[in-house]
Amino acid sequence: MPQASETSALARLSRVNLVRYLPQLIILALLGLAWSLYGALTGGSFLLPRPDEVVEVLGADFAKIFESIGASGLLLGLSSLIALVLGVLMGMLCGQFERLKGAVLPIARVLAPIPSLIYAPYAVAIVGDFFWAAVFVIASGLFWPVLFNTVNAIEDISDELINSARTLNLPTRTMFAWVMLPHCLPYLFNTLSVQVSNAFLLLVGAEMMGMRSGVGWYVKYWADYSNFTTVFAGIVVIAVIVFVVNILLEKFRDRVLSWK
Amino acid sequence: MAADEAITTPRSTGSARADEAITTPRPTGSARAGSTAVFSDRPAKIRVKGVALSYRNNTSSTAVLSDLSFDVAEGEFVSLIGASGCGKSTTLSLLAGLRMPDSGEVHIDGVPVTGTGKDRSVVFQHYALFPWMRARRNVEFGIRQVSDAPKREIAAKAAYYLKRVGLEGKEALYPHQLSGGMQQRVAIARALAMETEILLMDEPFGAVDAKTRVVLQDLLLELLQEQERKRTVVFVTHDIDEALLLSDRVLFMNAQRISKVIEVPFEHPKKRHEIAQTLVYRELRKEIFDMFYEDEGEYLASGI
Numbered sequence: 001m002p003q004a005s006e007t008s009a010l011a012r013l014s015r016v017n018l019v020r021y022l023p024q025l026i027i028l029a030l031l032g033l034a035w036s037l038y039g040a041l042t043g044g045s046f047l048l049p050r051p052d053e054v055v056e057v058l059g060a061d062f063a064k065i066f067e068s069i070g071a072s073g074l075l076l077g078l079s080s081l082i083a084l085v086l087g088v089l090m091g092m093l094c095g096q097f098e099r100l101k102g103a104v105l106p107i108a109r110v111l112a113p114i115p116s117l118i119y120a121p122y123a124v125a126i127v128g129d130f131f132w133a134a135v136f137v138i139a140s141g142l143f144w145p146v147l148f149n150t151v152n153a154i155e156d157i158s159d160e161l162i163n164s165a166r167t168l169n170l171p172t173r174t175m176f177a178w179v180m181l182p183h184c185l186p187y188l189f190n191t192l193s194v195q196v197s198n199a200f201l202l203l204v205g206a207e208m209m210g211m212r213s214g215v216g217w218y219v220k221y222w223a224d225y226s227n228f229t230t231v232f233a234g235i236v237v238i239a240v241i242v243f244v245v246n247i248l249l250e251k252f253r254d255r256v257l258s259w260k
Numbered sequence: 261m262a263a264d265e266a267i268t269t270p271r272s273t274g275s276a277r278a279d280e281a282i283t284t285p286r287p288t289g290s291a292r293a294g295s296t297a298v299f300s301d302r303p304a305k306i307r308v309k310g311v312a313l314s315y316r317n318n319t320s321s322t323a324v325l326s327d328l329s330f331d332v333a334e335g336e337f338v339s340l341i342g343a344s345g346c347g348k349s350t351t352l353s354l355l356a357g358l359r360m361p362d363s364g365e366v367h368i369d370g371v372p373v374t375g376t377g378k379d380r381s382v383v384f385q386h387y388a389l390f391p392w393m394r395a396r397r398n399v400e401f402g403i404r405q406v407s408d409a410p411k412r413e414i415a416a417k418a419a420y421y422l423k424r425v426g427l428e429g430k431e432a433l434y435p436h437q438l439s440g441g442m443q444q445r446v447a448i449a450r451a452l453a454m455e456t457e458i459l460l461m462d463e464p465f466g467a468v469d470a471k472t473r474v475v476l477q478d479l480l481l482e483l484l485q486e487q488e489r490k491r492t493v494v495f496v497t498h499d500i501d502e503a504l505l506l507s508d509r510v511l512f513m514n515a516q517r518i519s520k521v522i523e524v525p526f527e528h529p530k531k532r533h534e535i536a537q538t539l540v541y542r543e544l545r546k547e548i549f550d551m552f553y554e555d556e557g558e559y560l561a562s563g564i
Contacts, residue, residue: 164389
C-alpha cells in the first residue's frame with residue numbers, strides 16, 4: 001500500500017514538472033526542428049553546421065568536453081562561494097554599523113560598474129596563478145551584487161522582528177546566524193538567479209586567460225581555429241549547463257525557502 | 261486575592277505626581293476616596309519613578325512620557341490602558357529594556373534596567389515569530405536563550421506549551437501557515453515556556469478577530485492561573501473588558517502619565533460571564549469608558 005501511494009506521488013510530481021516546463025520544451029523542440037529542416041534543405045554551411053555534425057563532435061570529443069565541464073564547474077562554484085561568503089559578511093557588517101556603510105557604499109558604487117575582466121592582467125601578475133586569477137575575476141564580478149542586495153535586505157528587516165529578537169537576549173552570533181542570515185536568504189536567491197547569466201559571461205572571459213580546459217576556453221579555442229562545428233557543440237553544452245544550473249537553483253531555493 | 265486586601269494605602273513617595281493620582285471610589289463600599297495608589301503597598305517587582313521620554317528627530321521633539329510613576333507587585337497582573345498615543349506601548353518598551361528613559365528610573369527587583377534581560381519575556385501584537393522557524397522551533401529557540409537544559413528537555417517543554425495553547429499537531433507548521441490567532445498562541449507559548457518571572461504583553465490580542473480574542477483571553481487567564489509560581493504581568497491594551505477581565509489593577513494613562521489607578525476586586529478564578537453580570541463590573545467599565553472621553557470632550561461632541 002505505501003508503495004502504491006509512493007508511485008502515485010512520483011507520477012504526480014513528474015506530471016507537474018512536465019506541465020511546468022512544457023512551454024520551454026515546445027520552444028526547444030521547435031528550434032531543433034527548424035535547425036534540422038535547415039540542415040536537410042541546405043546541407044549545412046561553414047558558419048552554421050548541421051545538427052548531426054554537431055552531435056557527431058559531441059560524441060567524438062566527449063572526454064575533453066566532460067573535463068571542461070568539470071573544470072568550469074569547479075571555477076564557477078568556488079568563485080560564487082567566495083563572492084557569496086564575502087559579500088554577505090560585508091553586507092551584514094554594513095547593515096549593522098552605519099559608519100562602515102557610509103564609508104563602504106559610495107566606494108562600492110564606483111567600483112561595481114567596472115567590468116572585473118579588466119582586472120585580469122593585474123590578477124595574473126599579483127596572484128601568479130591562472131586558476132586563482134580567474135577565481136578572483138569571477139568572484140569580484142559577483143561580489144558587488146551580493147553586497148548590495150545583502151545591505152538592502154538588512155535595511156528591509158522589520159523593527160518588530162528585531163525587537164522580538166532583542167527581547168530574547170540573543171548573543172550577537174545567534175543574531176547573525178539565526179535572524180539576519182535567514183532573513184537575507186530570499187534576497188540572495190534572487191541575486192543568484194539574476195546573476196547566473198552574468199556569471200557565465202565572466203566565466204568565458206576568465207577562461208580565456210591561460211586556462212587549458214573549461215567550456216568557455218573550449219568555445220574560444222575552436223573559434224580561433226575557425227572550427228565552427230566544434231564551436232557549436234560547445235555552445236550547446238553551455239546552453240544545457242545554464243539550463244540545468246537554473247533548474248537546480250530553483251529546486252534548491254524552493255527547498256531552502258519552504259518557509260516563505 | 262480578597263477584594264478588601266487589595267485596597268491600596270497612601271504612601272509617601274518622592275513623586276509629587278503620584279500623590280495627585282486618585283483611586284477610584286471603592287465600589288464595594290469600603291471606599292477610601294482620594295487615596296493614592298500609583299505605588300501599591302506590596303513589595304515592588306517593577307518600579308517606575310519619574311520617568312520622562314521624548315521622541316526626537318532633527319527638527320522637533322515630542323514628549324511621550326513625563327513624570328510617569330507606578331509600580332507592580334510580584335505576581336500581580338497590571339494593565340496599562342489608554343487612548344492610542346498615550347505612551348502605553350512606549351512604557352512597555354522601557355520595561356522590556358528596548359528603550360531607555362531620558363530621565364527617571366525603571367527598576368526591576370530594585371536593580372535599574374539597562375537593557376533586555378533573561379528575567380523578562382515579551383509578547384508583541386504581531387511579527388514576533390521568526391518566519392523561517394517552524395512553530396516548535398520558535399518556542400525551542402526562546403527557551404534555549406534562558407535555559408541550558410538538554411535538547412530533549414527543551415523539546416519536551418516546547419511540545420508541552422504548544423499543546424497547552426491548543427496547537428497540538430501544528431508544531432511542524434511555519435508561521436505563514438498559521439492564522440493570526442494561532443501565531444499569537446505560539447508567541448504566548450514561547451513567552452510562557454521561557455518561564456521568566458515577568459511577562460510583558462503589548463496588545464497581544466489587538467490584531468486578532470473578536471471571537472479569537474475571547475478565546476485567547478480565557479486561555480491566558482487559565483495558563484497564568486495554573487503556573488506554580490505566579491508571574492508578574494504588565495499588559496498593554498485599549499480594550500476595557502479585556503483589562504477588567506485579566507487584571508488585578510488597571511492603570512489608566514493619559515497626558516503622558518498614569519492618571520488613574522483602578523483596583524479590580526474580582527477573585528480568581530475569574531469567570532467572564534459571572535463578573536460581567538455584577539454591578540461593580542458595570543460601574544468600573546463605565547468609569548473607564550468615561551475617562552477615555554472626558555479630556556477631549558469627545559464624548560459629548562460625538563453624541564454617542
